[in-house]
Amino acid sequence: MILLSGGLDSATALAVARRDGHRCVTLAIDYGQRHRVELAAAALVSKQLGAVEYRVVPIDLRAVGGSALTAEIEVPKDRSDAAISHGVPITYVPARNLTFLAIAAGLAEVVHARDIYVGTNAVDYSGYPDCRRPFIDAFVAAANLGTKAGSESQEPWLRVHTPLSELSKAAIIRLGVSLGVDYALTTSCYDPMTDASGKPLACGRCDSCQIRRRGFEEAGVADPTRYA
Amino acid sequence: MILLSGGLDSATALAVARRDGHRCVTLAIDYGQRHRVELAAAALVSKQLGAVEYRVVPIDLRAVGGSALTAEIEVPKDRSDAAISHGVPITYVPARNLTFLAIAAGLAEVVHARDIYVGTNAVDYSGYPDCRRPFIDAFVAAANLGTKAGSESQEPWLRVHTPLSELSKAAIIRLGVSLGVDYALTTSCYDPMTDASGKPLACGRCDSCQIRRRGFEEAGVADPTRYA
Numbered sequence: 456m457i458l459l460s461g462g463l464d465s466a467t468a469l470a471v472a473r474r475d476g477h478r479c480v481t482l483a484i485d486y487g488q489r490h491r492v493e494l495a496a497a498a499l500v501s502k503q504l505g506a507v508e509y510r511v512v513p514i515d516l517r518a519v520g521g522s523a524l525t526a527e528i529e530v531p532k533d534r535s536d537a538a539i540s541h542g543v544p545i546t547y548v549p550a551r552n553l554t555f556l557a558i559a560a561g562l563a564e565v566v567h568a569r570d571i572y573v574g575t576n577a578v579d580y581s582g583y584p585d586c587r588r589p590f591i592d593a594f595v596a597a598a599n600l601g602t603k604a605g606s607e608s609q610e611p612w613l614r615v616h617t618p619l620s621e622l623s624k625a626a627i628i629r630l631g632v633s634l635g636v637d638y639a640l641t642t643s644c645y646d647p648m649t650d651a652s653g654k655p656l657a658c659g660r661c662d663s664c665q666i667r668r669r670g671f672e673e674a675g676v677a678d679p680t681r682y683a
Numbered sequence: 684m685i686l687l688s689g690g691l692d693s694a695t696a697l698a699v700a701r702r703d704g705h706r707c708v709t710l711a712i713d714y715g716q717r718h719r720v721e722l723a724a725a726a727l728v729s730k731q732l733g734a735v736e737y738r739v740v741p742i743d744l745r746a747v748g749g750s751a752l753t754a755e756i757e758v759p760k761d762r763s764d765a766a767i768s769h770g771v772p773i774t775y776v777p778a779r780n781l782t783f784l785a786i787a788a789g790l791a792e793v794v795h796a797r798d799i800y801v802g803t804n805a806v807d808y809s810g811y812p813d814c815r816r817p818f819i820d821a822f823v824a825a826a827n828l829g830t831k832a833g834s835e836s837q838e839p840w841l842r843v844h845t846p847l848s849e850l851s852k853a854a855i856i857r858l859g860v861s862l863g864v865d866y867a868l869t870t871s872c873y874d875p876m877t878d879a880s881g882k883p884l885a886c887g888r889c890d891s892c893q894i895r896r897r898g899f900e901e902a903g904v905a906d907p908t909r910y911a
Contacts, residue, residue, distance in 0.1 A: 511746065512746045513742065513743045513746065515740060515742070516740075516789070518738060518739065519738075519740060519790045520793055521792060521793035543831045547831055549789035549790070549793055549830065550786070550826065550830050552829060553825060553826060553830070556785075557784075558742075558778070558782055560778045561744070561749075561778030561779070561782060564777040584829055584831060584833065584834035587828070590825060590829035593824045593825035593829070594825045596821045597818060597821035598778065600817055601812055601813040601815075601818035603775055605812065606812035607771070
């Protein structure tokens with residue numbers, strides 16, 4: 456089971472899971488995100504990388520709010536490196552990874568999966584508390600206690616893999632390229648526009664676009680992103 | 684913050700939170716449950732017990748399935764006491780409390796709450812792994828690591844209260860009556876019907892109806908439930 460956002464990191468996590476020999480079920484969450492075009496990207500990425508099943512679970516986190524991605528709060532643009540790497544940004548969605556991992560654990564029970572891969576990364580997004588490994592480990596402990604599959608298993612049932620945890624964005628891109636990821640299918644922008652034909656264009660200015668663009672530069676890989 | 688289902692237990696948990704002196708925000712989850720009439724009950728219970736705000740977050744767990752409450756699986760009826768108290772029933776919704784608590788933690792961040800009350804109970808529903816205190820404690824640890832509020836707090840940020848954890852259904856009912864809960868507003872049935880005027884009728888035969896009915900009997904309290 457791979458939590459797939461349609462972005463660069465989770466696409467790479469899927470490629471790693473495939474390399475590890477898994478039959479992969481991908482899970483995307485339609486959570487009322489501003490950048491909902493990423494769901495179309497997730498479907499394409501699933502197919503390109505040979506997932507056997509692609510699921511979408513809808514949850515309306517606009518009913519929770521509190522983030523520039525789910526409420527009427529502007530996405531910050533053109534922030535300095537210092538600002539990007541300092542503190543928890545306004546694009547943090549309250550308890551998002553906790554919620555998404557919980558949904559993934561439930562689906563894992565249903566499809567008889569026990570390995571979840573996520574594209575969390577502690578290097579570029581140091582401000583997001585739910586991307587750190589100690590959180591992931593605590594989540595696994597809770598999920599093993601609070602599920603039927605976990606409580607009935609002799610050994611720990613659920614495993615959550617974070618293969619990108621310690622990689623820079625450039626290293627992630629190089630890894631993904633070596634595993635055949637087509638990054639042209641992915642989208643990272645928090646505040647995308649669409650062109651005249653309805654195809655998404657990245658803003659190029661939000662934190663996520665800036666980190667992505669620099670990643671391609673540092674990796675020495677041509678950036679396939681279509682910017683506005 | 685109180686996770687409110689519209690049932691008997693969570694209504695009592697709300698009354699306990701009010702007794703403890705809290706201003707209460709209630710949260711109901713519209714998850715595609717078969718017994719969706721419980722949401723109307725949750726709204727009424729919120730009001731009757733003086734919650735300051737009532738929120739509903741929609742998540743479609745039919746996209747996950749795997750339970751008689753969210754998939755085309757029949758709700759078991761007329762089960763014996765032995766069957767009811769043995770194992771995890773087919774009405775178990777995969778990772779439901781994990782998911783609902785995660786959503787509650789996110790909303791707690793947004794509304795600046797740090798106490799979550801839940802009506803989980805380990806006596807009557809011994810089969811549900813996500814109703815046990817060790818799971819709740821593990822969840823709290825994960826939520827404190829994986830949220831902005833938790834990671835920025837010096838002391839543990841989130842607390843999850845399970846005031847009914849060790850009470851029998853009869854004891855819960857006596858407690859609720861003493862705190863002014865109007866159980867006529869609540870609904871526990873997993874497979875309710877409606878009468879000619881659209882008002883819900885409990886089936887009286889699912890596990891939840893059987894446990895509820897016996898609770899009123901043992902508490903010596905008149906059962907206000909309208910059965911089919």
